[in-house]
Amino acid sequence: MKSILVTGGAGFIGSHLVRLLVNKYPDYRIVNMDVLTYAGNLANLTDIENKENYEFVKCDICDFEKVQKVFLDYQIESVIHLAAESHVDRSIKDPFSFAQTNVMGTLSLLQAAKFAWEGNYEGKLFYHVSTDEVYGSLGGEGFFLETTAYDPHSPYSASKASSDHFVRAFQDTFGLPTVISNCSNNYGSFQFPEKLIPLFINNICNNKALPVYGKGENVRDWLYVEDHARAIDVIFHKGKQGDTYNIGGFNEWTNIDLIKVMIKTVDRLLGREEGASEKLITYVTDRAGHDLRYAIDSTKLKNELGWEPSLQFEEGIEKTVKWYLENKEWMENITSGEYEKYYEEMYSK
Ligand code: NAD
Numbered sequence: 001m002k003s004i005l006v007t008g009g010a011g012f013i014g015s016h017l018v019r020l021l022v023n024k025y026p027d028y029r030i031v032n033m034d035v036l037t038y039a040g041n042l043a044n045l046t047d048i049e050n051k052e053n054y055e056f057v058k059c060d061i062c063d064f065e066k067v068q069k070v071f072l073d074y075q076i077e078s079v080i081h082l083a084a085e086s087h088v089d090r091s092i093k094d095p096f097s098f099a100q101t102n103v104m105g106t107l108s109l110l111q112a113a114k115f116a117w118e119g120n121y122e123g124k125l126f127y128h129v130s131t132d133e134v135y136g137s138l139g140g141e142g143f144f145l146e147t148t149a150y151d152p153h154s155p156y157s158a159s160k161a162s163s164d165h166f167v168r169a170f171q172d173t174f175g176l177p178t179v180i181s182n183c184s185n186n187y188g189s190f191q192f193p194e195k196l197i198p199l200f201i202n203n204i205c206n207n208k209a210l211p212v213y214g215k216g217e218n219v220r221d222w223l224y225v226e227d228h229a230r231a232i233d234v235i236f237h238k239g240k241q242g243d244t245y246n247i248g249g250f251n252e253w254t255n256i257d258l259i260k261v262m263i264k265t266v267d268r269l270l271g272r273e274e275g276a277s278e279k280l281i282t283y284v285t286d287r288a289g290h291d292l293r294y295a296i297d298s299t300k301l302k303n304e305l306g307w308e309p310s311l312q313f314e315e316g317i318e319k320t321v322k323w324y325l326e327n328k329e330w331m332e333n334i335t336s337g338e339y340e341k342y343y344e345e346m347y348s349k
Pocket residue numbers: 007008009010011012013014033034035036037038039040041059060061062081082083084085086087101105129130131132160182183184185186187192
């Protein structure tokens with residue numbers, strides 16, 4: 001059995017990836033390493049938790065000795081690394097934890113892989129999952145390419161950029177076989193409701209204010225999370241060692257237009273009058289250092305490895321809204337307690 005270590009598999013994207021790999025590859029053992037921060041939730045994986053080819057290991061990626069032990073115990077042959085602190089607003093409040101997890105945690109995994117594999121890299125791969133935010137901000141025109149120079153602006157993107165550099169340094173210095181992908185904004189089921197789409201769906205349902213940064217003019221490229229998981233699968237199996245692949249949906253939305261689509265969809269599904277919830281839109285002070293526009297060119301991934309997004313945005317949003325409406329208990333379990341306090345602190349000004 002080929003043992004693959006997926007880090008951060010109890011989070012949003014990680015849980016979709018773990019599900020895909022466990023179901024699609026019964027002859028792989030998928031070892032999910034996650035420390036279960038506020039964003040990690042084993043309830044995201046109940047449908048596969050008893051499968052024979054799935055193992056969960058509670059472990060902090062920064063705990064180098066424990067990580068080394070996991071490499072040995074499970075004879076790890078490849079890593080797909082997603083564990084991270086992932087929310088930009090939190091990185092503005094507490095940059096230290098972002099440097100710790102995203103930079104030092106990645107370094108800990110790289111060192112563990114290097115030691116465990118002892119230069120025998122046949123059949124091994126360290127795949128690092130990263131973000132388009134490392135490229136900085138675009139004006140009205142153009143796209144991020146794999147060759148675009150890094151220009152991160154938030155502590156989150158600076159920490160991810162740094163981790164990308166460490167991964168390339170291990171490839172160049174030690175010959176560790178690596179691959180990196182940089183993806184645009186994801187949406188779909190099981191996303192922690194501090195992120196824009198689940199936050200807004202939840203607030204529209206509960207008639208709560210919809211806090212929109214600045215004038216809502218920032219542009220993001222949105223990709224359905226299962227399409228991201230499929231892209232990771234394709235790159236993991238067919239990507240060229242040492243290469244980088246951009247993943248995106250060619251699907252740009254200003255925040256305010258996106259919010260209006262969500263309002264329309266939720267109102268319709270709840271049987272409310274069309275646009276009834278637009279009154280909830282509340283403009284708040286813009287996020288510090290807020291990048292204006294991200295847009296990914298994923299042509300390389302399409303041309304070289306044949307990946308394309310499978311879902312139209314309207315269909316993806318409909319599926320996503322329905323999922324949150326049908327899984328209220330999942331939402332309620334994580335929006336009580338600590339999260340409630342955080343939410344009040346962030347948005348009560
Ligand atoms: P998430 O916040 O939902 O999940 C992160 C997971 O990592 C959680 O399960 C958490 O418990 C775990 N984790 C955090 N610190 C850890 C540590 N020290 N040790 C072990 N586990 C730890 O994040 P996500 O949105 O699923 O993002 C996953 C990855 O994809 C991240 O690396 C992120 O930078 C990248 N990414 C995310 C997006 C997006 O739109 N969400 C887009 C592009 C790239």
